[in-house]
Amino acid sequence: MKLTYREEDGERLGTLLWEFGPGWRMISSAMLGGGIGPREWVLNAQVVAGYARMDPAEHLASLGASLAPGGDGVGMMTAASVDRCVRAVDGGVDAYATVGLRVPTWAAAPEGRADPELAPLRAVPAVGTVNILVVAPVAMTDAALVNTVMTVTEAKSQALLEAGYAGTGTASDAVCVAVRADGPAELFGGPRSEWGARMARAVHAAVRQGAEAWHHRHST
Numbered sequence: 001m002k003l004t005y006r007e008e009d010g011e012r013l014g015t016l017l018w019e020f021g022p023g024w025r026m027i028s029s030a031m032l033g034g035g036i037g038p039r040e041w042v043l044n045a046q047v048v049a050g051y052a053r054m055d056p057a058e059h060l061a062s063l064g065a066s067l068a069p070g071g072d073g074v075g076m077m078t079a080a081s082v083d084r085c086v087r088a089v090d091g092g093v094d095a096y097a098t099v100g101l102r103v104p105t106w107a108a109a110p111e112g113r114a115d116p117e118l119a120p121l122r123a124v125p126a127v128g129t130v131n132i133l134v135v136a137p138v139a140m141t142d143a144a145l146v147n148t149v150m151t152v153t154e155a156k157s158q159a160l161l162e163a164g165y166a167g168t169g170t171a172s173d174a175v176c177v178a179v180r181a182d183g184p185a186e187l188f189g190g191p192r193s194e195w196g197a198r199m200a201r202a203v204h205a206a207v208r209q210g211a212e213a214w215h216h217r218h219s220t
Contacts, residue, residue, distance in 0.1 A: 001096065003083055004067065009048045014082040016044040016098075017067050018133065020178060027145040028176035032060040032075030036142055040071035042176055044098055044131050049079045076174040078129040084213065088205035093195065094135040095202035097156075099210030102128035102218075104160060104167030128170040130156060130207065134199050139183040147189035148177045148199055154191065155200040159208035163215065 002017045019041050026039040033039055045063050053059055060075030080100030088095045134152055152175050157168040177199070179186075189196040 001085070001087075003085075006063075011048050013046040013048070015046065015063060015067060016082050016085055016096075018042040018096075018135075019069055021069070022071070023181050024178050025139070025145070025181045026074055026176055026178045027149060028074045028076075028174070029149070030060075030074045030076045030174045030176060031057045032064070033073050036145055038072065038181060039074050039178070041068040041073035042133055042178070043068065043073060043075040044082050044085070044096075044133070045075065045077045046082045047077050047079055051077075051079060074176050076131045076176065078131050078172075080129055084210070086206045086210040086213070088202045088209070090202040090205070091198040092137050093198040093202045095199065095206045096133045097203070097206040097210045098129075098131045099207060099214050100129045101160070101165060101170065101211060101214050103170060104128065104165045105169070105171055106166075107168045128172070130160075130169055130173045130210075132156060132173075132175045132203060132207070134175075134177045134203060136177070136179050136195055136199065138195055139180045139185040140189060140195075141185045141187055144186050144189040144193075145177060145179065147193075148196060149175055151189055151191045151196045151200050152177065152203050155203040156207045159204045160211055163208050163211035165211060165215075 004015050005012050021040055027036045028034045064073050080098050082098050085098050191200045
């Protein structure tokens, strides 16, 4: 993980870069490089609060072109400070979380309820965003990868509830799970599978630490 800074919109903003290189597959909900496929890097870019650009994928691609070594990658963004990224490890799994919780929300909110994190006609992350990257040194089937996204999300929500937040996440959270492209493929990624359980524990630890730190900073 590399942390760099750039000047943009009159502010000093951080960007985290993970360089994987060839031999990795990822599943992600990110605006850049989302879906399932071979990816060689991951960006988690801080943007200004009240971010108003309507081309976030192109913005992330330009950052990737200037910072990443080449190839296809995944790009996430948040207005939270990425230099407060939290890492947790469990049984060979690494989980990284940047946690912003200005407006936690329930996934099944009543119809028509406005979320103050989201501007009209826009789904751009503000200070309330939880971005998660999970890395495991094994290969997985597509179905197992989909299962890991469920596991990661459930572990995130568990951590937030335990940290005292009334919500399952925020309206702009993103996740990326990176696994090896070659080797015997794991069939399962649920929370009771070998690798899914390790992912769940690592994500839970990283998000809970980040959530508690956010609460401490914003309640004093």
